[in-house]
Amino acid sequence: MNSLPHPASAPSNQSLDEFWMPFTANRQYKARPRLLESAEGMYYTDAEGRQVLDGTSGLWCCNAGHGRKEISEAVARQINKMDFAPTFQMGHPLAFELAERLTDITPEGLDRVFFTNSGSESVDTALKIALAYHRARGQGTRTRFIGRELGYHGVGFGGISVGGMVNNRKAFGAQLPGVDHLPHTLDLERNAFTRGLPKHGAELADHLEKIVTLHGAENIAAVIVEPMSGSAGVILPPQGYLKRLREIASKHGILLIFDEVITGYGRMGEPFAAQRWDVTPDIMTTAKGLTNGAIPMGAVFVNRDIHDALMHGPDHVIEFFHGYTYSGHPVAAAAALATLDIYQRDGLLTRARELEVYWQEALHSLQGLPNVIDIRNAGLVGAVHLASRDGAPGTRGYDVFESCYWEGDVMVRCTGDIIAMSPPLITEKTHIDQLVEALGKVIKRTQ
Incomplete structure (x- = not known):
């Protein structure tokens, strides 16, 4: 397991006990919560004031980015x-x-x-x-x-x-x-x-x-x-x-x-x-x-x-x-x-076509990194499939997901040992570079 640079905490007057969170390991999350407080464009701002690049369109839904007036x-x-x-x-x-x-x-x-x-x-x-x-x-x-x-x-x-x-x-x-x-x-x-x-x-x-x-x-x-x-x-x-x-x-x-x-x-x-x-x-x-x-x-x-x-x-x-x-x-x-x-x-319904090749090549640049057994992509969605640890499936994927957030300032999604990404359709090539570079660094140091 990787050690994170610091534990997160809820605001001092904020109780986390009452909210039974969906599709979440509640005890694991509440021991080190990731709290998002605002969002604009391609970025969330968390409770500690850090900007976090949204590599998942929230939950596959904020296709036009955040904070659209x-x-x-x-x-x-x-x-x-x-x-x-x-x-x-x-x-x-x-x-x-x-x-x-x-x-x-x-x-x-x-x-x-x-x-x-x-x-x-x-x-x-x-x-x-x-x-x-x-x-x-x-x-x-x-x-x-x-x-x-x-x-x-x-x-x-x-x-x-x-x-x-x-x-x-x-x-x-x-x-x-x-x-x-x-x-x-x-x-x-x-x-x-x-x-x-x-x-x-x-x-x-x-x-x-x-x-x-x-x-x-x-x-x-x-x-x-x-x-x-x-x-x-x-x-x-x-x-x-x-x-x-x-x-x-x-x-x-x-x-x-x-x-x-x-x-x-x-x-x-x-x-x-x-x-x-x-x-x-x-x-x-x-x-x-x-x-x-x-x-x-x-x-x-x-x-x-x-x-x-x-x-x-x-x-x-x-x-x-x-x-x-x-x-x-x-x-x-x-x-x-x-x-x-x-x-x-803004032409967003077809913009994934414009970015598809750049997105594809950026993702596939991660081929050959430790424990990467597959990379998949289409449109503006992609996945990096990691080998599972013996006797502990899902833990490597979770460690990469969590380290991306705390160490790489990017938000990805893990499903088991698969890292899935679907950035907003307003993304630019610089955002793709930031996302893939952060993910690659984390994968390299995750055992």
């Missing part, structure tokens, strides 16, 4: 004008305006929008839409879902059921019945240190045919995958893999759901990964970058045919018994509209 001002205007309006049997203009604006940048055909408050809610919404669609078409036997190993689809019971990260569900027991999982696409033996999409592994999509043979297509509602598995450590789709999934799903009448909570809103160099890799799903889940992380909000994009299949029966009857109190919240909608203005004005 346009967003905060839009939020302030809206909350002063109208703090809340229901969208159950009522409405407000911003939700409709936002839905229209969003469908200008979605893949063709995905032109119906259901608003949520998070990626987890977006996933559970998408799964329910899939079930309702098949039932509306007289195919109510289609109830099975197919996820993928190492997939992350949020923390609702639907999401953890189709997700493939076992720690997210093994403690909870109850899950959706009738869920299968495709094999993951991480293949270090054949694809280590690939620049961009790996060449080997498209055939793994054919496992979907085996599941269809096992259960019958008439019993399968949908297959859900992340175009790129972010939370598992930047696991990329092999060349041709997503197209093959699309072909098989279409052949058998199975809906294809892309979880673009991480890849959406410019991360891959197009508004959505579906456009970058030229594969259009039937349903697409998003959140995070929708409001630049400023206000919780998610959006599920649905093919019009799926939407229209539910628009039958008496006009006065609710077509889809699902929704959230805060669906299309006016303040969140104001934040999202301001965020879209920034993305489009």
Whole structure:
């Protein structure tokens, strides 16, 4: 274990005991807390006054960087004008305006929008839409879902059921019945240190045919995958893999759901990964970058045919018994509209393409450092995969993550022994240099 230059501390009058932190080793964190107090542009300022380069866009969400006045001002205007309006049997203009604006940048055909408050809610919404669609078409036997190993689809019971990260569900027991999982696409033996999409592994999509043979297509509602598995450590789709999934799903009448909570809103160099890799799903889940992380909000994009299949029966009857109190919240909608203005004005939805080669070469310059067994990248996202210590998996990754913060003044993300990075789309080459140089120095001295 590395020794840090100094322990951090909370403000003297600040108790850390009461907040049960999410996805955090609470006892470990509270023994040496990392407290962020303000943010602007590419940098956080912590409780000790240090500037820390944000190499993760907060949590994959602050794509336009921090402290965007346009967003905060839009939020302030809206909350002063109208703090809340229901969208159950009522409405407000911003939700409709936002839905229209969003469908200008979605893949063709995905032109119906259901608003949520998070990626987890977006996933559970998408799964329910899939079930309702098949039932509306007289195919109510289609109830099975197919996820993928190492997939992350949020923390609702639907999401953890189709997700493939076992720690997210093994403690909870109850899950959706009738869920299968495709094999993951991480293949270090054949694809280590690939620049961009790996060449080997498209055939793994054919496992979907085996599941269809096992259960019958008439019993399968949908297959859900992340175009790129972010939370598992930047696991990329092999060349041709997503197209093959699309072909098989279409052949058998199975809906294809892309979880673009991480890849959406410019991360891959197009508004959505579906456009970058030229594969259009039937349903697409998003959140995070929708409001630049400023206000919780998610959006599920649905093919019009799926939407229209539910628009039958008496006009006065609710077509889809699902929704959230805060669906299309006016303040969140104001934040999202301001965020879209920034993305489009500053060209951020495609900027990752401009930086991709520089980012790629900078990351791959770390090849050959001690314990680095793979480097992966696409768009403006990347990962450095470290060898695990014998009998202590995850500890090397955590030490690198913590030392980057305290010694390198950069914030990266660790998932096990994988260091993941996704800097804001406003990043400059100097920021990339700072991030990669700091990470390299830490890796060199981490045993």
